[in-house]
Amino acid sequence: xxxxxxxxxxxxxxxxxxxxxxxxxxxxxxxxxxxxxxxxxxxxxxxxxxxxxxxxxxxxxxxxxxxxxxxxxxxxxxxxxxxxxxxxxxxxxxxxxxxxxxxxxxxxxxxxxxxxxxxxxxxxxxxxxxxxxxxxxxxxxxxxxxxxxxxxxxxxxxxxxxxxxxxxxxxxxxxxxxxxxxxxxxxxxxxxxxxxxxxx
Amino acid sequence: xxxxxxxxxxxxxxxxxxxxxxxxxxxxxxxxxxxxxxxxxxxxxxxxxxxxxxxxxxxxxxxxxxxxxxxxxxxxxxxxxxxxxxxxxxxxxxxxxxxxxxxxxxxxxxxxxxxxxxxxxxxxxxxxxxxxxxxxxxxxxxxxxxxxxxxxxxxxxxxxxxxxxxxxxxxxxxxxxxxxxxxxxxxxxxxxxxxxxxxxxxxxxxxxxxxxxxxxxxxxxxxxxxxxxxxxxxxxxxxxxxxxxxxxxxxxxxxxxxxxxxxxxxxxxxxxxxxxxxxxxxxxxxxxx
Numbered sequence: 001x002x003x004x005x006x007x008x009x010x011x012x013x014x015x016x017x018x019x020x021x022x023x024x025x026x027x028x029x030x031x032x033x034x035x036x037x038x039x040x041x042x043x044x045x046x047x048x049x050x051x052x053x054x055x056x057x058x059x060x061x062x063x064x065x066x067x068x069x070x071x072x073x074x075x076x077x078x079x080x081x082x083x084x085x086x087x088x089x090x091x092x093x094x095x096x097x098x099x100x101x102x103x104x105x106x107x108x109x110x111x112x113x114x115x116x117x118x119x120x121x122x123x124x125x126x127x128x129x130x131x132x133x134x135x136x137x138x139x140x141x142x143x144x145x146x147x148x149x150x151x152x153x154x155x156x157x158x159x160x161x162x163x164x165x166x167x168x169x170x171x172x173x174x175x176x177x178x179x180x181x182x183x184x185x186x187x188x189x190x191x192x193x194x195x196x197x198x199x200x
Numbered sequence: 201x202x203x204x205x206x207x208x209x210x211x212x213x214x215x216x217x218x219x220x221x222x223x224x225x226x227x228x229x230x231x232x233x234x235x236x237x238x239x240x241x242x243x244x245x246x247x248x249x250x251x252x253x254x255x256x257x258x259x260x261x262x263x264x265x266x267x268x269x270x271x272x273x274x275x276x277x278x279x280x281x282x283x284x285x286x287x288x289x290x291x292x293x294x295x296x297x298x299x300x301x302x303x304x305x306x307x308x309x310x311x312x313x314x315x316x317x318x319x320x321x322x323x324x325x326x327x328x329x330x331x332x333x334x335x336x337x338x339x340x341x342x343x344x345x346x347x348x349x350x351x352x353x354x355x356x357x358x359x360x361x362x363x364x365x366x367x368x369x370x371x372x373x374x375x376x377x378x379x380x381x382x383x384x385x386x387x388x389x390x391x392x393x394x395x396x397x398x399x400x401x402x403x404x405x406x407x408x409x410x411x412x413x414x415x416x417x418x419x420x421x422x423x424x425x426x427x428x429x430x431x432x433x434x435x436x437x438x439x440x441x442x443x444x445x446x447x448x449x450x451x452x453x454x455x456x457x458x459x460x461x462x463x464x465x466x467x468x469x470x471x472x473x474x475x476x477x478x479x480x481x482x483x484x485x486x487x488x489x
Contacts, residue, residue: 002333005317005349005404034448038413060485061447064470068440096469103436 021046024066030059037065041072051081054097055088063093067100074104079111086115086126098130105136113142116150124155132162140166148174153182157190164194172198211250211257214243218258222246225266230278230355231411231438245280249273279358286327288334288368289375291428293479294457295335298424301476302455303340306423316346319419319449320426321410323352326363327372328426329403330395334384351419353408364405366395411438416445423451429459431467443468450484457481 020043023036037053040046050066057063070078085097101108108130115127128146131139144167146159156178163171172195179188219242227233234242246258253273255261264273289295298318307316320329329352336343354360370391373381385393408415410430425446431439446456447470456471457479458464464471464482471482 001344001346001348002337002399002402003315003347003349004402005351031448034444038444061444061470064440064447064468065444068437068444071440072437092469099466099469103440 021049024049024053030062033057033059033062034065037062037069041069044073044075044077047073047075047077047081051078051084054082054093055085060092060096063096067096071100071103074107076107076110079104079108083108083111083115086123087120094126098126101130102133102135105134105139109134109136109138109142113138116142116146121152121155124150124152125158128155128158128162131159132165140168140171143167144171144174147171147178153184153187156182157187160190160194164197167194167198169198211247211255214246214258218262219243222258222262225262226277226281227435227438229274230409231434231442232281233433233435233438242281246277249277249280252276275357279356282322282354282356282359286324287372287375288327289331290327291460292331292335292375293477294426294428294481295332296339297457297476297479297481298332298455299336299340301474302424302481303342306451306453306455307342307346310346312345314346315349315421317349317351317422317451318424318426319351319353319422321352321408321419322354322356322427322430323360323363323405324354324356325359325368325372326352326366326395326403326405327368328352328428329363329405330366330384330399332426333399333403334380338380350403351406351422352403353406353410353419355407355409357407360405360407364400366400368393368395410442410445413445416449419449421451422449423454425450425454425456427456427458429462431458431462436467439467443470447471447484452484454484455481456484 020036020039023032024040027033027036037050040050047070050070054063054066057066070082079101082097082101085093088094088097112127112131112134115123118124118127124146128143131143140163143159143162147156147163150156150159160175160178163175167175175191175194175198178191223234250258250261253261253264255264265277268274303316310316318332320332323329329350333350336348352363354363367388368385370393373385373393381393384396384399386396388394406418408418410416410427411434427446431442434442443464447468450456455474456464458481460479464473470485472485473480474483
């Protein structure tokens with residue numbers, strides 16, 4: 001049956017005297033740590049701490065709160081702090097970080113440009129994934145640069161995936177070159193598909 | 201957003217810089233972003249409020265909005281800037297999903313007599329929460345086994361007051377059968393119908409801003425949240441923030457229903473999509489209370 005809802009009292013977000021930075025590190029439960037992350041939302045002096053905790057935090061809801069706070073304070077420092085987590089072994093964290101980075105295109109673009117030369121193939125693949133959906137005018141050019149220069153076939157294929165969506169006819173020369181650099185049949189197939197698409 | 205500089209009879213022109221300042225302020229307080237398509241709507245409403253307060257310049261008006269201790273003008277401005285078009289049983293396939301899938305799952309191990317909490321936000325003029333109540337009474341076989349609390353909130357004080365009054369025109373009721381109309385409404389004449397008192401009294405209407413964490417602490421322990429066609433007005437960051445707050449308001453395993461054009465996929469990974477009765481809803485995963 002329908003009953004009148006009991007009125008609840010609007011309570012303060014945190015007891016006075018609590019220290020969000022401390023709670024974020026050592027809060028006993030996820031709710032405490034989540035609220036601590038929310039309280040650090042407008043405190044750029046804690047960007048380093050938030051980025052660091054992201055790698056330590058096991059609860060997905062706390063990581064989500066940390067990332068939202070960092071996206072709210074988006075800056076080159078936040079982008080630089082976040083890209084380190086692309087090297088994490090935790091696939092869920094990598095994927096959360098990729099989504100967060102896509103929400104700060106102007107700040108992350110220079111950082112991604114530097115990572116095009118990262119020695120780790122996996123990192124460059126993640127860079128290609130992020131660039132593929134990044135709302136930044138330089139994203140197609142950076143993907144084209146990966147296709148023209150990157151020595152690893154999987155990185156080039158990740159970049160090609162992106163260029164199929166956001167590339168243009170000026171990038172076809174680099175794509176046409178791919179089957180010569182990597183003679184595997186799937187590269188020729190993917191390059192042909194991309195060229196057909198970009199040439200219209 | 202490019203705003204034309206325009207001479208108005210009573211007030212000084214509002215400059216593009218003024219608009220920019222206004223949009224930024226409104227966004228920070230509500231999470232709502234106005235696109236170019238809304239430029240005329242915003243301009244008209246803003247000028248109306250400036251005139252209504254007797255101000256002669258935007259600057260004078262903006263000072264009131266920001267610094268008035270009662271916050272009354274801020275609330276008036278919010279009321280005028282929000283859109284409240286709705287009707288009974290809108291997107292009712294989600295109500296089918298609620299009684300056929302979500303509630304049976306939520307109450308499977310719950311003892312008789314315990315509470316089931318449902319929240320409609322934004323509730324606008326009340327059509328959605330009343331529709332939920334009617335749908336439950338008509339279609340959920342176990343409705344009598346539980347104490348069902350329906351909470352309803354909106355940022356707009358004016359629509360909340362209208363919802364509490366529960367008076368609707370024919371247009372709002374057009375999707376209701378004659379049987380349901382006669383069962384749950386009293387005709388007032390002049391094409392007006394009032395929802396029956398028992399139903400009005402059973403719903404808790406309140407004013408709340410879903411991007412304000414302090415406001416949201418009132419809505420903890422929810423089993424199902426209807427938050428339809430609101431997040432589309434927010435930018436990415438505000439969407440993330442409000443979904444996080446909604447997450448905290450849900451019980452573990454609780455559900456959020458979004459509008460048919462909305463998706464949780466790009467907002468948060470904290471919810472699992474579930475399909476019930478031809479619709480996708482989002483279930484809170486994990487135990488984070």
